[in-house]
Amino acid sequence: MATDLPAIVEFRHVTKRFRPDSDERPALDDVTLGIRPGEIFGVIGESGAGKSTLLELINGLTRPTDGDVRVRDVSVADLDRAGLRRLRRDVGVVFQGVHLLSNSTVRDNVRLPLRLPRRDENRLTAAQQRDAVDEMLSFVGLSHRAAHFPAQLSGGERQRVGLARALVSQPSLLLCDEPTSSLDASTTADVLRVLADARDQLGTTVIVITHDLDVVKAICDRAALLEKGRLRRIFEIDVGGPRSLPSYYEQVERELTA
Amino acid sequence: MTWLTDLLAEYGEDIAQSMAETGYMMLVSLLAAVLVGLPLGTVVYLTERGGIAEHRVINTVANLYINVVRSFPFLLLVVFLIPFTRAVIGTSFGTQAATLPLCFVAVAIYARLTEQILREIPAGISKVAVASGATVPQAVFRMLLPEARSGLVYALTSAAISLLSYSTVLGVVGGGGIGDFAMRYGYQVYNDNLMYLTIVIIIVCVLAIQAVGHRTSVRLDHR
Numbered sequence: 343m344a345t346d347l348p349a350i351v352e353f354r355h356v357t358k359r360f361r362p363d364s365d366e367r368p369a370l371d372d373v374t375l376g377i378r379p380g381e382i383f384g385v386i387g388e389s390g391a392g393k394s395t396l397l398e399l400i401n402g403l404t405r406p407t408d409g410d411v412r413v414r415d416v417s418v419a420d421l422d423r424a425g426l427r428r429l430r431r432d433v434g435v436v437f438q439g440v441h442l443l444s445n446s447t448v449r450d451n452v453r454l455p456l457r458l459p460r461r462d463e464n465r466l467t468a469a470q471q472r473d474a475v476d477e478m479l480s481f482v483g484l485s486h487r488a489a490h491f492p493a494q495l496s497g498g499e500r501q502r503v504g505l506a507r508a509l510v511s512q513p514s515l516l517l518c519d520e521p522t523s524s525l526d527a528s529t530t531a532d533v534l535r536v537l538a539d540a541r542d543q544l545g546t547t548v549i550v551i552t553h554d555l556d557v558v559k560a561i562c563d564r565a566a567l568l569e570k571g572r573l574r575r576i577f578e579i580d581v582g583g584p585r586s587l588p589s590y591y592e593q594v595e596r597e598l599t600a
Numbered sequence: 601m602t603w604l605t606d607l608l609a610e611y612g613e614d615i616a617q618s619m620a621e622t623g624y625m626m627l628v629s630l631l632a633a634v635l636v637g638l639p640l641g642t643v644v645y646l647t648e649r650g651g652i653a654e655h656r657v658i659n660t661v662a663n664l665y666i667n668v669v670r671s672f673p674f675l676l677l678v679v680f681l682i683p684f685t686r687a688v689i690g691t692s693f694g695t696q697a698a699t700l701p702l703c704f705v706a707v708a709i710y711a712r713l714t715e716q717i718l719r720e721i722p723a724g725i726s727k728v729a730v731a732s733g734a735t736v737p738q739a740v741f742r743m744l745l746p747e748a749r750s751g752l753v754y755a756l757t758s759a760a761i762s763l764l765s766y767s768t769v770l771g772v773v774g775g776g777g778i779g780d781f782a783m784r785y786g787y788q789v790y791n792d793n794l795m796y797l798t799i800v801i802i803i804v805c806v807l808a809i810q811a812v813g814h815r816t817s818v819r820l821d822h823r
Contacts, residue, residue, distance in 0.1 A: 401731055430733035437731075441724030444823040445746050455732050457742065491822040 348415065349376030350515060350547050351400055356409035358395050368407070369395040371571040379514075382541055382548040384558040384565030384579075391568040393551045394438075397517050400549070401433045402426050413515070431458065434508030434546075438519040440500050442492040442507070449475055449488040452506045478510045481543075482536050498529030505536050509544065516540060518550045522557055527590035530554075534561050534587060560587040603793055611794060614781065615801070621776035622805075625699045625767050626760060632703035633710035633759055638752070640666070640707060641714025642740060652726050653736045662711070669708035674766050677701050678773055685773075698767075698775025706763055713755035717748050750821035757813025761806050778802060 358370040370392040377383045385393045398404045399411045402418045411418045413429060421429060434455075442451045453475045459465040466474060479485045482502040492500055501521055508516055518537070522530040538561050540546040552558060558565045558579060567574045588596065608615075640662055646652055647659035672680065678701045685700045686692040725747060729739035745752070768779020778798055786795025 403727070403731060427733040427735070430731055433731075435728070435731045437724055437727060439722075439724050441722060441728045443725070443743060443747055445749065445820065454742065458732060458734050458738055493823055 348379075349412075350379040350414055351377040351549070352410075352412040352415075353396075353399075354410040354412070356399065356406045356411055358392075358399065358404065359407045362407055368571050370399070370406075370568075372409070373568075373571075373573045374409075375566055375573060375576060377547065377549060379547050380541065380545060381563040382537065382550065382561050384562035385549065385551045385568065386553065386555070386558060386565050387568035387574075389553075390570070392571045393568055394519055396568070397435075397519055397549065397551060400515070400517060401430050401435060428463075431455065431511060432513050432515065434505075434511070434513040434516040436501070436504040436508050436516075436518045436521055438523065440504035442500060442503055444492050446491075447488065448479070448484065448490050448492070448495070448503050451492065451503055452478055452510050454507060455511045474510055478506045481509070481539065482506045483532070496529070498525050498532055501525065501529075501533050502536055505533070505540070509540055509546065512544060514545075514547060516546045516548045518548065520551055520553070522552065522554060527587065527593055530557070531587045537561055556587055556593070560585050604797070607794055607797055611785075615778070615798065618776060618778045618781040618798075619801070621695045622764070622767055622778045624695055625702055625770065625775065625777060626763055628699045629702040629706035629763050629767075630756070630760055633706040633756065633763075637707040637710030637759075638714050641711035642718065642745070644711065644715045645718040646736065646740070652730055652739060666708045666711050669704050670712070674701075674705060675769050675772065677704065678770065682773070693774040695774075695776050698770035698773050698777075702763060702767060702770065705766055706759065709762060710756065710759045713759060714748075714752060717751035717755055718744060720751065721747050750817045750823075753820060754813055754817040757809060757817070760809050760813070764802070764805065764809070778805075 353373050353375050356370055356373045357368050359366075359368045373392075373396070385396060387393050395404065399406055399418070400413060402421065405419060413433070416429075418426075418429065443454070446454075453471055456466055456471045456474060476485070476488075479488055482505055484499060484502055484506065487495060487499060487503075492503065495503065505516075505518075505521070508518075516537075521533050521537070525533065534557060537548050537550065541548055550557070550562070558577075562579050565577045565579060567577065644659060644662045644666070647655040647662070649656075649659075669677070678698070681701045681704065682692045685697050689697045689700060691697050721744060725743055726739065729743050734742065764779075767775065767777050768783065770777060771780030771783055778801060782795050782798035782802070785791045786798070
């Protein structure tokens with residue numbers, strides 16, 4: 343068990359209150375956990391359990407009220423603006439709903455993160471950017487969609503474009519909020535394959551919020567169960583045998599027959 | 601139809617002259633709308649509470665300008681600005697001088713329209729911008745404005761038509777223009793046919809602006 347590996351993300355007694363002066367329950371309440379490099383870490387829990395808050399604390403979209411969030415042993419709270427921007431460029435995110443630019447082609451959407459660093463921050467040349475985008479589109483299996491606009495894609499394809507956009511700059515960490523919530527079983531499998539490939543081939547550490555336990559069983563190494571802002575338990579997922587997602591028909595059989 | 605050819609023979613040159621004046625006023629004020637109103641509206645949007653560059657003072661000042669200018673009945677604004685116009689242009693009379701108050705209104709109208717259109721972009725786009733480490737200018741130029749471009753063109757169409765209507769009032773300060781021409785000949789000289797003719801010309805102008813704006817906006821929209 344590799345528990346002694348230095349964590350890539352570490353929560354130390356993290357509490358987040360959105361309205362610190364009211365006595366409402368905190369969104370996250372004294373959460374301590376570490377995420378190991380190279381794992382696929384699931385975050386599960388009912389709605390309102392604090393899953394999205396946990397994700398947004400990692401790249402500094404929200405700040406903890408108490409405690410410390412550390413990414414590669416640097417406290418996110420200590421970063422200045424420029425430091426925060428650098429951190430964010432090294433953390434790919436796919437939000438729920440993906441939010442692609444509707445007036446840009448798939449290719450331009452994926453290329454966007456590559457255009458953000460300044461010239462002196464080792465930005466890729468235009469030719470390198472093009473190659474990186476082509477490579478990433480083939481990685482997610484959407485080379486044939488490069489010239490299309492998001493409105494022309496299916497939900498699963500949009501999700502994969504979002505993943506390509508999040509992964510194109512080769513971040514060490516990928517955060518996904520409910521990447522499969524609106525998808526059926528076969529498109530879910532496509533998306534999960536990309537997540538697993540990102541870890542296996544690109545070495546990305548993946549943190550994925552999901553309410554679908556089949557997703558956890560199919561790809562996660564560990565999963566944290568949150569309950570009303572508190573960390574209830576961390577599960578080591580060990581499913582002996584090859585891991586795969588049940589097909590739609592297997593799911594139906596399992597759920598609807600006695 | 602001889603009345604039409606007679607009218608055109610007698611007033612054709614004056615009508616053309618008035619159209620040129622209107623064209624000049626519209627062109628300059630639309631330029632002001634795009635060069636000043638668009639950035640101003642963007643600043644209002646960005647500095648709002650919860651915006652990606654929240655800033656209360658800037659937001660309040662920018663909003664104040666837009667609200668004050670838009671509160672003025674236009675004729676009153678023209679008169680109110682006379683001393684300022686004289687100081688800037690050197691005279692308070694004529695087409696050039698009349699264009700100045702029109703620019704003030706153009707900036708205010710288009711700034712407000714720009715803000716509204718940016719608000720319609722899903723909040724997730726700004727969130728993606730921030731989460732990918734974009735600076736505020738990068739978020740604006742690479743994400744928000746490209747997403748808004750179709751709406752912005754359509755809003756400019758609307759603004760242009762409002763400005764055409766506003767420009768008719770500028771006769772009071774010798775602004776000229778097609779609207780002023782219609783007022784003078786129709787209302788003051790009681791040449792009804794000439795008035796009808798100019799009104800038709802204005803309607804055709806509005807239809808043309810609307811058609812061009814609509815087509816451009818649709819072509820830019822991939823949603």
